[in-house]
Amino acid sequence: MRSFLRRFKAVVLGILSGFDRLVFKGRLPQLYSPEGMNCYAAANHVRLLDFKKHAKEVTRQVLAASLMEEARKAGRFQYLNSSQVCKEEVARAIGKQHPIDEGLVAVLQCVEPCWTFDTKSVGGRLTIGGEFGKCSSLYHYYVHRRFGWMYIRLQTWFPFEVQIGLNGREWLAQQLDRAGLNYQRSANKFLGLEDWQRAQDLLDAQLRTNWVQEFDALLTQVHPLHPKHLGRLPVAYNWTVHQSEWATDMAFASRPVLEEWYARWVRHAFLTYDSLDMLRFMGRSRLPTAASADVHSDVQAVEESVRLKHWVNGNSLKMYDHGHVLRVETTINQPKEFRSYRSKVGEPEGPKAWRVLQRSVADLHRRAEVSQAANGRYLEALSSVAETTTMAKLVTPWCQRVAEPGASGRKMRALNPLAAEDAALLRAVSDPKWELSGLRNHDLAETLYGEAPADPAERRRRSARVSRLLRLLRAHDILKKVAKTHRYLVCVKARAAILAVLAARNANPDELTKRPAA
Secondary structure (H helix, E strand, C coil): CHHHHHHHCCCCCEEEEEEEEEEEEEEHHCCHHHHHHHHHHHHHCCCCCHHHHHHHHHHHHHHHHCCCCHHHHHHHHHHHECCCCCHHHHHHHHHHCCCCCCCCEEEEEEEEEEEEEEEEEECEEEEEEEEEEEEEEEEEEHHHHCCCCEEEEEECCCCEEEEEEHHHHHHHEEEEEHHHCCEEEEECCCCCCCCHHHHHHHHHHHCCCHHHHHHHHHHHHHHHCCCCCHCCCCCCEEEEEEEEEEEEEEEECCCHHHHHHHHHHHHHHHHHHHHHHHHHHHCCCCCHHHHCEEEEEEEEEECCEEEEEEEEEEEEEEEEEEEEEEEEEECCCCCCHHHEEECCCCCCCCCCCEECCCCEEHHHHHHHHHHHHHHHHHHHHHHHHCCCCCCHHHHHHHHCCCCCCCCCCCCCCCCCCHHHHHHHHHHHHHCCCHHHHEECHHHHHHHHCCCCCCCCHHHHHHHHHHHHHHHHHCCCCEEEEEECCCCEECCCCHHHHHHHHHHHHHHCCCHHHHCCCC
């Protein structure tokens, strides 16, 4: 992302990176299986023939203890005849009729599909089994003192799943208000801020939240009967992240300044970035087999502009603009596509290793890291589209002999980017797959010359030849060595030049000399 910021620092007013939409799930793990529900029935001396009657009574108690009656008396309750109705719009309409600065806005009730339990006969024996069904759900909408506008959905039948939805930018607005900082806001975008760095610090502080403590406190408001309604099996909720959106917003000086580039970025990204590029943007240094990767992109009109969205195995990376703000956003629905450096579940003091990213709120900080890295790689790739330096200025230093860094100071040959051999070398080192883990000697040798030969002497000669090429590229400031490793990365300044040279080499004279349309 540094290249992008350096190129546009004169017209970018400020940058914000942090969570946008967050959806959490609260579950009672022990009650999510038929075995657990049968244990619950046994612990509470519930006859299986009477389970449905017992479940109805527990649901009645849950509803009675909820805020329904309080909301009904205040004119803030509404029953929805269809689960397809937009609850957000209904709640905001109620909020306009009965405006408040803080507290309960509305309680909505509707029947929705859910995972639930009922008695079944299996092999002639009665048991409690799981099934997809429908039950009544309560949506509690709040203007929360800390989180701002949010909702909590409570399933009122076993296993009483809870869903919490909030927005990091809404939360930031609450923090800015308490800090007395001025801002200009449109929807969930900040168009202007009195102090961009202070706002970023507040967004970063959100990652240090004790989520379990916060959610347990919210639960006492919407589900005060918990855990008493579980009788002799009072299990606690386990909180997980169902969906997360991490947005990087760049506020440009004006809408016309952003419009000048945005259409070019959308066109370039849609036509240029292939499946391999998207996998690498999302942090896949090792590519899966073709059959295991679902990668596709689409463009959709949104308000006054267009939104470009790339899907990678259920997760997404999208770009759109709003006013004079450019947003790049990573959404994680399938955390198993990412890795977290942690101990095994159940062994907090055990050895750490790179393991599948968990849905647990304990791994939320890692979600932030991988999402920000994806946004950064995407913006870094876009920065090459806006290169305005002439080809002569970019390439002339490469076409001259240079001194090798170090004590020897011997002269290294010039590069000829239009020659087949040097063009192949530049193309090989600029492959996006090396951006994640770096390029090694044998990686470059395999890319340039194919599989390693069986003859050990020939392998040594090839390795020595590639070592000389690596020294040559380092002397021309095209590659830099990663400290304490044998890996190399393309220098930020050189990447745009390589892309331009390779594009010019493949262009025909008409494309290079045609006049732009008036």
